[in-house]
Amino acid sequence: MNKKTDLLQGTLDLLILKTLQPGPTHGWDIAQRIRQVSEDTLSVNQGSLYPALHRLEAQGWIAPEWGESDNNRRAKFYRLTAAGRRQLAAQTEAWERFARAVGLILQNT
Numbered sequence: 001m002n003k004k005t006d007l008l009q010g011t012l013d014l015l016i017l018k019t020l021q022p023g024p025t026h027g028w029d030i031a032q033r034i035r036q037v038s039e040d041t042l043s044v045n046q047g048s049l050y051p052a053l054h055r056l057e058a059q060g061w062i063a064p065e066w067g068e069s070d071n072n073r074r075a076k077f078y079r080l081t082a083a084g085r086r087q088l089a090a091q092t093e094a095w096e097r098f099a100r101a102v103g104l105i106l107q108n109t
Contacts, residue, residue, distance in 0.1 A: 012044065012052050014095060017080060017088040020062060024079035026069055027053060053078060061087045 019025070019033050030053075031044040056062045061084035069075040080088070 010091075011095075012048060013056060014088070014091045015042070015044075016049075016052055016056060017061060017084055017091065020078055020080040020084070021088065024065065024067075024077040026067075026075040026077050028069075028075075030078070056084070059087075060084075 015034050016030055019030050019037075025033070027046075027049055031046075031049050034042050034044050053062065057064060057078070061081060062078045063081050064076045064078055067075060067077045
């Protein structure tokens with residue numbers, strides 16, 4: 001049984017940045033990739049995704065560009081900026097440190 005998991009704001013930012021690392025994509029595809037890679041454990045709804053995309057854009061970590069989606073519709077694609085790549089590295093390091101600390105507590109208490 002798979003239980004969908006809500007994402008904390010900072011975690012969602014990290015997952016979006018990581019999803020954009022291979023190259024530009026549009027919002028719907030970001031949500032689908034997160035769901036697929038997490039084996040249907042993580043689900044991002046539009047009410048969380050688009051505010052996060054706007055927040056990341058305002059921070060200068062992603063940049064939008066208009067393009068055509070797979071079904072020939074006009075869509076806004078997002079790409080990682082140089083500042084976004086640096087932020088992804090910093091957030092990944094912080095997340096890994098946090099996960100190790102939680103793991104130590106789970107193993108030793």
